[in-house]
Amino acid sequence: MESNQNVEVIVPEKQSFSKEWASDQKAFKGVPWGKAMMWIFLVSDTFVFSIFLISYMTVRFSTKADWPNASEVFGLHVGDYNVPLLLIAIMTFILITSSGTMALAVKYGYEKNRKMCGYLMLATAVFGASFVGMQAFEWTKLISEGVRPWDNPFGAPQFGAIFFMITGFHGTHVTIGVIFLFIMTRKVFRGDFDTGRRGFFTSQKSNYEAIEIMGLYWHFVDLVWVFIFAFFYLW
Amino acid sequence: MAADSYDDVAKNKDSIPSLEVPPQDLYHAKSWWTKYIFCQDAKVIGIQYALTAVAIGMVGLVSSWLMRMQIAFPGVIPMEAGAYYQLVTMHGMIMVVYLLTALFLGGFGNFLIPLMVGARDMVFPYVNMVSFWVFFLAVIILAASYFVPGGPTGAGWTLYPPQAITSGTPGGDGLGIVLMLVSLAVFVIGFTMGGLNYVITILQARTRGMTLMRLPLTVWGIFTATVLALFAFPALFVAGIMMTLDNMLGTSFFMPAIVEFGERLTYDGGSPILFQHLFWFFGHPEVYIVALPAFGIVSDLISVHARKNIFGYRMMVWAIVVIGALSFIVWAHHMYVAGMNPWFGFFFATTTLIIAVPTAIKVYNWVLTLWRGNIKLTIPMLFAIAFIITFVNGGLTGLFLGNVAVDVPLSDTYFVVAHFHMVMGIAPVLVILGSIYHWFPLITGRFLNERLGRIHFWVTFIGSYSIYFPMHYLGFMGVTRRYFEVFEGDNFTYSIIGINQFITVAALITGAVQFLFFYNIIVSSKFGKKAGKNPWKACSLEWQTPDVPPTHGNFGKELPVVYRWAYDYSVPGADKDYITQDTPPSAVANAKAEQT
Numbered sequence: 001m002e003s004n005q006n007v008e009v010i011v012p013e014k015q016s017f018s019k020e021w022a023s024d025q026k027a028f029k030g031v032p033w034g035k036a037m038m039w040i041f042l043v044s045d046t047f048v049f050s051i052f053l054i055s056y057m058t059v060r061f062s063t064k065a066d067w068p069n070a071s072e073v074f075g076l077h078v079g080d081y082n083v084p085l086l087l088i089a090i091m092t093f094i095l096i097t098s099s100g101t102m103a104l105a106v107k108y109g110y111e112k113n114r115k116m117c118g119y120l121m122l123a124t125a126v127f128g129a130s131f132v133g134m135q136a137f138e139w140t141k142l143i144s145e146g147v148r149p150w151d152n153p154f155g156a157p158q159f160g161a162i163f164f165m166i167t168g169f170h171g172t173h174v175t176i177g178v179i180f181l182f183i184m185t186r187k188v189f190r191g192d193f194d195t196g197r198r199g200f201f202t203s204q205k206s207n208y209e210a211i212e213i214m215g216l217y218w219h220f221v222d223l224v225w226v227f228i229f230a231f232f233y234l235w
Numbered sequence: 236m237a238a239d240s241y242d243d244v245a246k247n248k249d250s251i252p253s254l255e256v257p258p259q260d261l262y263h264a265k266s267w268w269t270k271y272i273f274c275q276d277a278k279v280i281g282i283q284y285a286l287t288a289v290a291i292g293m294v295g296l297v298s299s300w301l302m303r304m305q306i307a308f309p310g311v312i313p314m315e316a317g318a319y320y321q322l323v324t325m326h327g328m329i330m331v332v333y334l335l336t337a338l339f340l341g342g343f344g345n346f347l348i349p350l351m352v353g354a355r356d357m358v359f360p361y362v363n364m365v366s367f368w369v370f371f372l373a374v375i376i377l378a379a380s381y382f383v384p385g386g387p388t389g390a391g392w393t394l395y396p397p398q399a400i401t402s403g404t405p406g407g408d409g410l411g412i413v414l415m416l417v418s419l420a421v422f423v424i425g426f427t428m429g430g431l432n433y434v435i436t437i438l439q440a441r442t443r444g445m446t447l448m449r450l451p452l453t454v455w456g457i458f459t460a461t462v463l464a465l466f467a468f469p470a471l472f473v474a475g476i477m478m479t480l481d482n483m484l485g486t487s488f489f490m491p492a493i494v495e496f497g498e499r500l501t502y503d504g505g506s507p508i509l510f511q512h513l514f515w516f517f518g519h520p521e522v523y524i525v526a527l528p529a530f531g532i533v534s535d536l537i538s539v540h541a542r543k544n545i546f547g548y549r550m551m552v553w554a555i556v557v558i559g560a561l562s563f564i565v566w567a568h569h570m571y572v573a574g575m576n577p578w579f580g581f582f583f584a585t586t587t588l589i590i591a592v593p594t595a596i597k598v599y600n601w602v603l604t605l606w607r608g609n610i611k612l613t614i615p616m617l618f619a620i621a622f623i624i625t626f627v628n629g630g631l632t633g634l635f636l637g638n639v640a641v642d643v644p645l646s647d648t649y650f651v652v653a654h655f656h657m658v659m660g661i662a663p664v665l666v667i668l669g670s671i672y673h674w675f676p677l678i679t680g681r682f683l684n685e686r687l688g689r690i691h692f693w694v695t696f697i698g699s700y701s702i703y704f705p706m707h708y709l710g711f712m713g714v715t716r717r718y719f720e721v722f723e724g725d726n727f728t729y730s731i732i733g734i735n736q737f738i739t740v741a742a743l744i745t746g747a748v749q750f751l752f753f754y755n756i757i758v759s760s761k762f763g764k765k766a767g768k769n770p771w772k773a774c775s776l777e778w779q780t781p782d783v784p785p786t787h788g789n790f791g792k793e794l795p796v797v798y799r800w801a802y803d804y805s806v807p808g809a810d811k812d813y814i815t816q817d818t819p820p821s822a823v824a825n826a827k828a829e830q831t
């Protein structure tokens with residue numbers, strides 16, 4: 001059926017936005033399907049997180065009890081000092097670092113530098129996993145202090161509810177990302193992207209574009225964290 | 236580049252743009268399982284979607300029968316108030332989300348998009364297949380709620396808290412509401428997988444020469460509706476998660492301090508209005524998710540069966556896009572009586588009434604397409620004309636309800652029920668029925684039976700008017716929706732009971748005739764009149780496949796090249812009264828086709 005396997009495929013030169021959208025075949029010239037799909041998924045996911053954050057703000061206004069003071073609740077005791085937001089600062093630093101390693105992995109991927117790409121992917125995955133680990137530590141600390149989704153000793157019960165829901169949902173995104181980062185790391189080291197090995201389920205050819213698509217997701221998760229950080233820990 | 240080929244059409248020159256989309260590898264079925272069950276062919280997935288949606292839709296249809304029996308003839312089918320509310324809720328949710336949305340986007344979208352844009356399949360067939368099975372799981376979860384203690388939720392299809400999760404509501408303190416919310420969340424996940432596929436297939440996988448402005452309006456309608464769904468369903472998803480937590484974990488997102496049966500519940504400080512905002516931020520675009528594919532499909536039906544190009548194609552496209560954009564800033568017109576700030580009502584009434592402008596453009600263009608056309612009163616055409624009439628009817632009552640001052644007294648009456656059933660119930664269903672008659676020859680290679688089809692059309696059309704027209708009157712008299720019983724007494728209720736009995740009889744007949752339609756489908760798919768290739772003499776690509784019904788991969792060896800829009804009917808100078816989209820200009824040298 002697919003007789004035209006060896007047809008020449010041309011990526012046209014960059015043109016103005018309106019010309020590209022008025023043309024045939026592709027609205028985003030030279031953009032592979034998977035990448036366009038990830039972008040639109042991320043816009044949809046942006047709506048999810050925006051609605052979570054807007055709900056958080058609404059509930060924060062609607063509740064009658066006082067909102068807990070973030071710098072006290074999220075503080076850590078180091079020796080005799082109570083350092084506000086210490087753990088969160090470290091977590092944020094790690095997640096942003098992982099975005100850097102991810103970006104470098106994409107660069108080496110397109111340069112077909114299999115080893116460097118693989119190591120950087122692995123580093124990103126490890127950073128992500130340690131972020132999830134620290135989040136688990138933070139949850140454990142808060143739970144041991146008596147914070148529950150329906151109640152907490154520091155003030156408004158919605159604080160616990162919103163905190164566990166939003167960080168939990170973000171943490172799920174990070175966890176899924178970490179799982180896929182490990183899978184992709186294995187694929188990079190095995191050389192799937194160099195040989196164009198076909199996917200197990202999809203039977204589509206593998207390509208280094210997959211690393212960039214993975215990167216888009218990872219940067220998005222990172223960006224969302226910045227907003228959660230700002231609205232939750234700094235407000 | 237295609238931009239140059241615009242002029243080539245005028246000069247009768249055949250220029251073929253260079254190929255930008257690499258050939259797609261397809262997974263061809265190797266066994267019965269991968270051919271019919273876990274199939275990666277979008278056409279099969281579309282049919283799977285349609286059959287599943289119609290199957291659960293039957294539950295919704297029977298629910299409406301039982302409701303009508305209770306309202307008109309109480310006691311004939313013994314029923315308590317709670318059971319009635321469960322029927323109302325399940326009827327609403329099934330019809331809007333699991334039938335109409337799934338059928339238009341999952342069913343028609345999957346079947347038609349790759350064929351109409353000239354692609355071999357959706358861009359990610361595997362994800363597409365998973366999308367259907369996740370949808371199937373959502374339907375199973377929904378159906379499971381009938382079998383749990385307490386039964387399905389009876390909160391009304393809007394699921395407003397606090398009553399949705401308090402114990403006085405059927406299913407409110409049991410699993411009913413939880414299964415509903417989980418089912419919706421699963422539906423959103425499944426739909427997102429499919430929806431991304433539809434959007435990217437349309438944007439990035441069109442065939443050579445197929446510009447966005449040469450797409451059939453069906454594709455434009457489905458495309459815009461899918462984009463709406465991708466941005467509106469997150470609100471439902473988040474609201475579902477939050478209400479599940481309120482119910483299961485005792486959080487207070489939506490629940491204020493509340494006393495139930497003299498006992499103070501543990502909830503405190505939540506905002507029930509927040510749920511209404513989130514629900515309608517999903518709920519209003521949802522109306523257009525159902526309506527826009529219907530707009531698109533009906534444009535194609537009218538054009539094909541009136542043998543005339545669609546009037547004002549560009550305006551039609553822009554109207555679809557503008558309606559889609561506006562639908563995100565009108566949601567609070569469902570909440571005029573919810574206790575919002577009155578200035579909110581002013582803003583939302585304004586935006587709501589602005590939607591009448593693009594919608595009216597579309598109606599005028601449909602009528603102008605019919606004007607002096609060579610109208611063939613085939614069954615799809617009958618349904619298309621019925622749609623225009625019904626849609627105008629339902630749209631006009633929307634102008635009443637969009638105004639705050641008029642809406643407040645009419646709120647929660649049968650006038651509202653009549654309005655939304657006309658505009659987003661009957662109107663899209665008429666399009667669905669018409670388009671099944673239209674595309675059935677493509678799906679099976681056979682026509683549906685004409686005589687049964689005409690009976691089906693006239694009973695459905697007259698029947699649905701008999702049901703919903705009197706409801707406007709009931710609403711003006713102040714009959715409240717969702718009351719499970721109308722008490723007998725004075726002359727006022729006497730006339731109401733008479734109207735209700737008339738409506739119920741009409742509803743039973745109209746529902747029953749749909750089973751005649753199913754009979755027609757089953758028998759005709761085996762014994763119907765053979766249709767052959769392109770029986771309606773249509774221009775768009777889905778009819779130009781080498782095999783009818785189209786096989787996996789759609790277009791045989793070579794993908795078609797497109798030279799014109801999908802509406803070159805009755806072109807002066809041409810030999811035939813239609814020029815298909817893949818006809819090169821040199822083949823119709825005498826035709827005075829405009830540049831498209």
